[in-house]
Amino acid sequence: MSDVRFMRRALALAQADQNEVPVGAVIVKGDQVIAGAHNEQFARGDALVHAEMLAISQAQSALGTSRLKGCTIYVTLEPCPMCAGAILMSGIDRCVYAAFDTQYGCCGSVYALPMDPVFHKRTLCEGGLLEAESKALLDRFFKARRDEKRQDT
Numbered sequence: 001m002s003d004v005r006f007m008r009r010a011l012a013l014a015q016a017d018q019n020e021v022p023v024g025a026v027i028v029k030g031d032q033v034i035a036g037a038h039n040e041q042f043a044r045g046d047a048l049v050h051a052e053m054l055a056i057s058q059a060q061s062a063l064g065t066s067r068l069k070g071c072t073i074y075v076t077l078e079p080c081p082m083c084a085g086a087i088l089m090s091g092i093d094r095c096v097y098a099a100f101d102t103q104y105g106c107c108g109s110v111y112a113l114p115m116d117p118v119f120h121k122r123t124l125c126e127g128g129l130l131e132a133e134s135k136a137l138l139d140r141f142f143k144a145r146r147d148e149k150r151q152d153t
Contacts, residue, residue, distance in 0.1 A: 003129055009024075010025055010036070010051075012024065017040070017043065019043065020039040025051035025075040027072070027073050028071065028072050029063070035056070056068070067091040073092050074097075076134040078106070079095065080104045080105070080106060083106075095107055095123050097129070099131050107127065
C-alpha cells in the first residue's frame with residue numbers, strides 16, 4: 001500500500017463521529033495497518049484522547065511493546081505538542097500528515113519537536129499529503145459549529 005492509501009484510511013476514520021473534530025490516525029508497520037483511531041475528546045470529555053494518542057496506545061497493545069520502531073503514523077492534521085511528543089517518545093520512525101496546523105502544529109509548522117536535534121532520537125515528519133481533503137473536512141466541521149452558535153444566539 002502507498003502513503004496515499006494509508007492517508008485515505010486515516011481520512012475515513014476522521015469522519016467516524018460527526019461530533020468530533022475530524023482527525024484520524026493510522027499506524028502502519030511494513031504494509032500492515034496495526035492501529036487506527038479518530039478523535040474522542042468530546043465523547044469522553046478528555047482532552048488527551050486525540051486520534052494519535054489512541055492509535056499509539058492501540059499499536060503498542062497490538063505489538064506488545066511500548067516501542068514502535070519500524071512504524072509510520074498517518075494523521076490527517078499536523079500533530080499538536082502532546083501528540084508530537086508521544087510520537088517521538090514511542091519511537092515511531094515516520095510521521096506523515098495531511099493538513100498543516102499553523103496554530104499548534106509541532107511537526108514542522110510552529111515547531112518540529114520530533115526532529116529537534118536536542119533529542120537523541122528523531123522522527124521524520126512530512127506534511128501536505130492529501131491536504132485539500134483534510135482541510136475540507138476541517139472547514140466543514142468548524143463552519144457547522146459556527147452556524148450552530150449563530151442559531152443559538
